[in-house]
Amino acid sequence: MDKFQDKRLRIKQIAVDFINKMGGSTVVEDPGIPLVTKSNGKYNRYVDNQDSVSTDSAVGSQAPGAGGTFGITSRYDNIGYKLGRRKVLINRRRMIVNVEFATALLGIALMLFETELFIRGVFTKSDAGSIIIKSMITVSTVALLVAIVIYHVIGVQIQMTDNSWEDWRLAMNFPVSYLTILFELLICSIHPIPVDIEIPSYGVNGEYRMVSLDAIFSILMLARLYIVCHFTVVHHRLLTDTSTQSLGALNKVKIDTAFVFRALMSTIPGTMLISIMFAILIIDSWALRTCEIFYSPGSPESSYLNSMWLTAITFLTIGYGDIYPSTYCGRFVSVLTGLMGVGTTALLVAVLAQKLEQSRPEKYVHNFVSRVQLDKIRKNAASDVIKYALTLWRMKRQGVIGGNHRTHVYGKLLQSIYTMREAKNEKMTIGENSVGVIEVAKSVNDVFEIVEQIQGEQTSLQNKVISMEDKMKRIDEKLDLLLGKQ
Structure with missing residues (x-):
């Protein structure tokens, strides 16, 4: 059985060598083969300076099946x-x-x-x-x-x-x-x-x-x-x-x-x-x-x-x-x-x-400052909306329906509403533009880490459930034995 298995492994290695040769790749030596071999008290060179590789030293220092395509040794088989x-x-x-x-x-x-x-x-x-x-x-x-x-x-x-x-x-x-x-x-x-x-x-x-x-x-x-x-x-x-x-x-x-x-x-x-x-x-x-x-x-x-x-x-x-x-x-x-x-x-x-393009830290600082400024503008506009709305409500309670003053206050209210909406939209635009390839890659890595953590927890939970089932099974068997003795 061992002979047939060794023969199959050698045929498989020859086929792999042939595919590598047809693809233009090199045959990498087995890591277990020493870089030098000792013969007659002397060490042979791992890398030969001559154009031709001696079959006695090269084939003898390689594992079976690693000598090239169908046993033909090539000087390029040695990556060194x-x-x-x-x-x-x-x-x-x-x-x-x-x-x-x-x-x-x-x-x-x-x-x-x-x-x-x-x-x-x-x-x-x-x-x-x-x-x-x-x-x-x-x-x-x-x-x-x-x-x-x-x-x-x-x-x-x-x-x-x-x-x-x-x-x-x-x-x-x-x-x-x-x-x-x-x-x-x-x-x-x-x-x-x-x-x-x-x-x-x-x-x-x-x-x-x-x-x-x-x-x-x-x-x-x-x-x-x-x-x-x-x-x-x-x-x-x-x-x-x-x-x-x-x-x-x-x-x-x-x-x-x-x-x-x-x-x-x-x-x-x-x-x-x-x-x-x-x-x-x-x-x-x-x-x-x-x-x-x-x-x-x-x-x-x-x-x-x-x-x-x-x-x-x-x-x-x-x-x-x-x-x-x-x-x-x-x-x-x-x-x-x-x-x-x-x-x-x-x-x-x-x-x-x-x-002239901003670097990543400069872009982050600029976006942060812009968001802070837009938040201030939006809050000021929201407070103006409340102020002008209360002014119009008070004027209505006082019976002032027309007039230039009411028209002016109403225009200020509309302008405050428009400013608040523009600040909100611009802040959303800055947030969307600040997302680049690096941010997406970081988010993907974070999601991947979370998924790995969840998978680990699921595996641990599954092992605990299996252990619990085994314990319950053993308890059930012991109860059956006790009831059988009675």
Whole structure:
């Protein structure tokens, strides 16, 4: 009988393991299994650093049926191995993001240096100095593209570890993942090439000029600044903390840029909005100045201060009209600035509304004071109703039926009745509005505690009734015995 029972338990465990594998979950080891096993006087490691798990040590240290699906051992069956490998991959990804951040900022700094030297007339686009600097930008761009590919490879490995996948193709969502990688590579590959290429450009007045293509490439190269978001995410405490990593991995919570941005907006919204607005002002001002100065170097918009003024009034959706862009590139930058201004203004309004909202203690104090004031108003109005009603009754007893004085007293009576009713209704409204989710949850908890207390009392009463019935039954049996003896 014991053999059949053991066999049934093992078949049940194999079925559970198969269901867990199909669902993407992990097989948690039996708590009774020691973390290390002693063999030949030495202790084996609980978490193996190698990619493959030895069947002699892993299967030997696990309970029967806990070795994987249908006896097949997987390296992801060990949850300690999963957490350790995930930590190693996250540290490796952090290092790659540091390389991305350094190469991206290096390329942008070289681009700004070369553009400013060209604007100030130090050299032209065909000089050796410009070609050397742009060649250095190309080298940094190649290094950035390689780092991006490695970053996505590590991301795929992290997904495989989290979901216990053995094939990397399961982590790639076709075609979204492939298009995302290609789009990111395309964005980061844009840079001023080490040759001088000029294209025809038309201004808003229809004037035709030959403009260097580096102006467009330099502005589009600023799109690499999205890597700053990656850098902030991988160095944020939500991702560097070991407990947060474990909770995120076990609960399938993706800690990405959007998650960290929402966390920062909930903790330091003012600092985030000021930083975003300042970054938009600096970047868009430089982009607008570059568009204008390559087309018409002597225009008012080619000044950085004038570009900042135009960007500011466009960001705030004011638009005085004293300065306006003279190129289609400048108009495009102005439109983007306006859209960013509208979105940032919406965030600013939401943050201000949240900051101006009363806290729970302030709301309770305000509601209490308002109720006290309304009670006073209602009592005063009730006393006025009694006073004016007695005045009208006395005037009626005295035979005063008409007259201005009686009409005035009657109007005061109606006004007092109206004030009393309004105070009562407003007090009821305050009571209804003060009930929120927290109050409802507290009431539900109180009701739950009362119900549990009643259930406990009913159980105790039921036990007492059962005990009483048993005692009465024993008394009845003893009485039967006594009567039987007689």
